[in-house]
Every structure is written in structure tokens, then in C-alpha cells.
Amino acid sequence: MKMDDYPKGKIYIFKSQKDASIRRGTCFSISNRVVLTAKHTVETDGEYSLFLSPDDFMSGVGVKLKLLAGYNNAQADFVLLECVDYEFPSYIQAGVVDLEVDEKIHVFGFPVEKDQIPAAFTSTVSCITGNITTAKHSFEIAQVSTVSNYKGMSGSPVLFNGYVVGMLIVQHGSTTLHVLSISDIYSKLGVSFHHFRLQASVREEIEYMPPEHPDTPFEICIDCNKTVPNVKGIDIGFEYNEWRKSDLIEYTKDWLIDYSLTAQHKKAIGNRPAKQLAEAIKKYPIDNQNALGDLFLHMAIRQNNKTIPVINGVYHINGELLFSCSHIVINGGQIELWLGASSIKDSMDEAILSVIENINNLISVNEIKTRLLVITSEIDEDWPFKEKLRKLADNQLPIENRVDKIILPIFIVNSSEIIKNYSKNDFLLKFREEIDTCRTLLSSGYTNKIVQLIDVRVFLYPVDDIVSLYDDFKKEVSK
Structure with a gap:
């Protein structure tokens, strides 16, 4: 070691x-x-x-x-x-x-x-x-x-x-x-x-090694555990006061395979990275900006948790495309179902209003049951706690008896002055102020009764400009 x-x-x-x-x-x-x-x-x-x-x-x-x-x-x-x-x-x-x-x-x-x-x-x-x-x-x-x-x-x-x-x-x-x-x-x-x-954790969890994933530039520079919901402030750093956007785009492209292809799909293609990337790009909805927020959420969850291979989905609700990644996270001997929601907008207010609407559409009893069925259809013999995982598909059991815990991870991306006009001396102070604002807006915003009963985790990610970030990412992926 x-x-x-x-x-x-x-x-x-x-x-x-x-x-x-x-x-x-x-x-x-x-x-x-x-x-x-x-x-x-x-x-x-x-x-x-x-x-x-x-x-x-x-x-x-x-x-x-x-x-x-x-x-x-x-x-x-x-x-x-x-x-x-x-x-x-x-x-x-x-x-x-x-x-x-x-x-x-x-x-x-x-x-x-x-x-x-x-x-x-x-x-x-x-x-x-x-x-x-x-x-x-x-x-x-x-x-x-x-x-x-x-x-x-x-x-x-x-x-x-x-x-x-x-x-x-x-x-x-x-x-x-x-x-x-x-x-x-x-x-x-x-x-x-x-x-x-x-x-x-027990030995089965400790010895389970989740699939390898690419490196990520994300750093959790602020982690507020003292109040609910927990908000983690994510940053990618600066070099000579310049935001590392090009690094972010390169790293994010590397994550397309991990995000777009299931474990079984990757096995079917075999160890051919170029072929896997080509298939991942085909599946990834590059023309929809909102998918980038969901990809960022996937990266943050995989980076910070021991996850079982995931199901990332596009959901057609009320004529709109909604993106939501599902993860099974092993934590302290428990099976946690992480049902993600994300939003990428120019202002924090817009992003939070959008993510609340997504939550109200995506987080329902029927939607959770559907996710459980999709996840269990992908169970692999290499996964730990297989009996617990198979229990997820038993629709005769109430949802709360099938999973140990449901987590709602939320990833919010918005253009921010603290990135555009970066100041090393007061960056963290201003970031904390944005986190407090984010928490207040979220806490007073969602009315979904299920959300009020589950554990909400928030990732706040300020960027310099969402339009230029998305356009540059799209160009890189479309090369």
C-alpha cells in the first residue's frame, strides 16, 4: 500500500x-x-x-x-x-x-x-x-x-x-x-x-470493487452537513485565475461510456474502447443541454460512492424529455437506491424551479417501482448482495420494505459571478452564501410528499457560462 x-x-x-x-x-x-x-x-x-x-x-x-x-x-x-x-x-x-x-x-x-x-x-x-x-x-x-x-x-x-x-x-x-x-x-x-x-460494512461490501471509472476534476470544496438538506459545493479549480473549462470538457467526454452503456452492454461489445465510445456517443442525447447536468450528477455519485453499475434513463413525461440516473449504492451494509434529478440553467433560481418540477414528475410511487424493475433486470452475477437486489423487484412488497434507504441526489448547474469574476480571497465565502441561498430556495420549494420522507443530497456546481460550456462540450463530442 x-x-x-x-x-x-x-x-x-x-x-x-x-x-x-x-x-x-x-x-x-x-x-x-x-x-x-x-x-x-x-x-x-x-x-x-x-x-x-x-x-x-x-x-x-x-x-x-x-x-x-x-x-x-x-x-x-x-x-x-x-x-x-x-x-x-x-x-x-x-x-x-x-x-x-x-x-x-x-x-x-x-x-x-x-x-x-x-x-x-x-x-x-x-x-x-x-x-x-x-x-x-x-x-x-x-x-x-x-x-x-x-x-x-x-x-x-x-x-x-x-x-x-x-x-x-x-x-x-x-x-x-x-x-x-x-x-x-x-x-x-x-x-x-x-x-x-x-x-x-461487512466483508461482502468491503471486497466488492465497483467497475473502474475515469478520473474526474470535481472537488467537493464545501460540505455542509449541519443543516438539511446536505449541500456539497463542487469546484474544478482555477489555473492562474482561469477556470479549468477545457479540462472539465475532456474529463466529461471520458465519462460517456460509463454513463451511456450498462454493464451488460459493455460486456457485449468487449474490451474495445473505441467501439464502446462510439456506441456511447450514439446513445447520448448530445442535442439536449439537460443531459449534461445528468452526466455531471452521474460523475459526482460514482466519484464519491461505492456504486453497483447504474441505469441512466430518458423519461417521456407530459411530452418532455427528462433525464434521470439511477444508482444502487452500497453503504454500511445497506442497499441505497439513488434516484437522481438535475438542472442546468443560467440562474440559480431558474435551475431550482426546473429541478423541483423534475422531482415532482420523476419521484412517484409508480416511477420508483418502474425503476426497481429496470434495475433488477440488469443484475449481474458479479454484484454483491444479489438476494437483496432481487428483492427490489418484488412488487408485492411495499417500497420501504424493498430498499434500506432512498436517496434523492440533486445536481444544480448555473452560471455564476463567483466563477466569472473569480477572486481567490473571497471565493469560498461567496460560495457558502450561494449554498445557503440554494438550500433556502430548495427547502421552501418542493411539495412532493415522498421527497419530504427521503434523504435529499444536493450538489451545487457554479460555472462561468452554461451556454458556452454546453456548446464547447457538444463540439468536442461531435468531432
């Missing part, structure tokens, strides 16, 4: 202090506000903090933490803490996995012997102790030659396929390290597991 592949921005130096007594460990985020670490690094009635970067640790700039209660850790070396006034933009996905001897895992933490410099290493499971009720750890892993003293690494995440499946608690002699599994930790949380809004 390369250093760049470790979730470095989600793992932190932890400090506990009571008077002159200081303890140090490693902690990591398991939700937007909660971190996990080893209990023996915590001073009773002390002050607790984490450091978002090694440089912050050296300068003493920390994030204050408070202990969380309401769970049984009397006989287990773990503790949960919550940020007092900080929210993580992302966190490590947790996995409940029964590992086997010799399976490969990865560890990242901050040993005291290296000061503020992290240590990352690959090891293997050497012993399973989970069936020994008197054992204080779940399994053991082999020590490595790159670290001699693991003090400071207590609380480090143990990773399997990118998911945290355990936490390092103690060094044993010169040969092994003791690990407490996420499975054992979460089982002791009881009702607090849901109270803290935690999630855990």
Missing part, C-alpha cells in the same frame, strides 16, 4: 493532559464528529485534543475533544470522543470483518520515537483470539522492522481494503501487536451505535 493510499487526513495525533501528566496516542475519525482511540491513552478528568496535521501538533494548535458516555467499555481498551467545535469533512469507513491468519492488513499511526512523523506499514494477522472470552484483544499482527517502539501508536487504525477493521492497543514483546476489532468495539456500544450515527 502506497503512502498516498492511506487515509492520512482522517488519522491524528491524540493528546491527553491532566496537570503536568501528558499521554499521547493516535486517534481516527469514525463519523463527522467522533473519534476512536485506546482508553489507556486517556487521563481521567483530563483535557483532550487532537491535531489535524503533524505541523499543528508541533505548533500546539489542537481541536478540543470531550469524552462520550453511554456504552460499556469497562473491560475493553477503547474510548470514543467528540469534537467540541469542529466537524470532519470525511471519516474512515468502518468494517466488521472476521479476519483470518495470514491476511494482509495496513496500519497508520504516530509513534513517539518519530516525533510528529507518521509510520505506515503492512503486516499480517498472526493469531486470532476473538473466541477466547478472557482475552483483552481480538487478534494479533506481526511487528515490522521500521518501528522499534510502538508507544504513541495506541489507537492507530488497522485497515483492510481501505476500511478500518481494528485498532492497535498494545505492543507485546518484540514480535506481535495486539488489536481490538471494530466488531468487538461496536458490539459493546449497544444503542449508542445508532445514537452516535455510526455505520459498519
